[in-house]
Amino acid sequence: MMLARAFVSHYRRHPIQLLALALMIVLATMLWTGVTVLTDQARNSLLQSENAVAARAHVIRSDGRPVGVDDFAALRMAGVCVAPWLELQRPPPEGRVIGIDPLAMGCFGDTGLGSGADTLDGAPFLDISEAAELSKEGYGSRLYLLTRDENRDLPTGYILREFSMGPPTGELADSFLLNLDALSLLVLLITGLLVRSVHRLGIAQRHGSFSLLHRFGVPRQRITQWLTLELLVLTGICVVPGLWLGAKLAGMLGSGFGQALDSLFDVAVYAGAEEALP
Incomplete structure (x- = not known):
């Protein structure tokens, strides 16, 4: 109980830091979800365009x-x-x-x-x-x-x-999807680094509190476990709105993305009905 109060007290003194960390997690989830949904839609559209014809x-x-x-x-x-x-x-x-x-x-x-x-x-x-x-x-x-x-x-x-329904995709489509997958990983990496930087800043600010806890007999391994639990709980809370916002972002960008597919591969015309976002 003492450890829980010690960890919560830091964010009571620095609420902006808690908000920044939560915002980074939401942003990371939103961007990764949005790019992933668009990538899946592109892959499904290319597959449907082949099957439908x-x-x-x-x-x-x-x-x-x-x-x-x-x-x-x-x-x-x-x-x-x-x-x-x-x-x-x-x-x-x-x-x-x-x-x-x-x-x-x-x-x-x-x-x-x-x-x-x-x-x-x-x-x-x-x-x-x-x-x-x-x-x-x-x-x-x-x-x-x-x-x-x-x-x-x-x-x-x-x-x-x-009968050719449109220009063949072939290796160009594979390269396009590979670039989207790489973009998804890049977005995840960048946003992950942002989350890490904010979290590391909080740890540096709490160094004195951790030293005091260690003097009172709390092992450093126990402090590390609580830090991990803290991040997991915060991530679990922030992931849900991040997923929702990511789906909304993919929906807003979907029309322009479909036009890009249509221009490159003529896929938007032949892909069939649009899949619902999760």
Whole structure:
């Protein structure tokens, strides 16, 4: 009990130091959580962008003419599993719109586009009829007829081509995620050093009190244990608001971060629904 009073008495005399130490812990937790959440979102978006477009093939006309609604109807009547994908490019800030037909995607079943159809819900994805109406406003558009790679037996006049949903990420994406992980560790290191500096300052100011306790028979190891317990209790109290603030920070930065992913990898368009923050 005497030790507890001795440790608490220091912060009664120096409340600003307690506030600074708590603030550093909250800041460290907030920054690390924010960067970690954004990194996880980027990694999940890259993964979802690959899974949602697993069927990377589309049907084109062998005569070089663009496919249309008639070609879609002819292929479906011939028993070929195809789904329309209408890309409409609008100027910023609206950006790209993609028209899809969920009913047509049902033929893919639990593979390929069928497994990712539920994630293609919400902006920038629209019902293909709405996208077709927008295309009448003069925006550039192009229709693709997506299919599976194994659809090799196509009717005469049609051939299969690889369908690239966006620029390949490859090593560039791995490097991008590695840099984010490094940033997360750097933020944790810097904020940890700030916490350590404030804590060491408090220990230096309490050196006289520790010496007095030692003269009264309190072992130095016991004092060290109480210092560790003090820091653990304070950290446990401050981590919860730090996690909450970190999630809020990630939410505020999420839109700009998504635009960066879209500019670099075209990932924000194809990543699917945004995951909820913890």
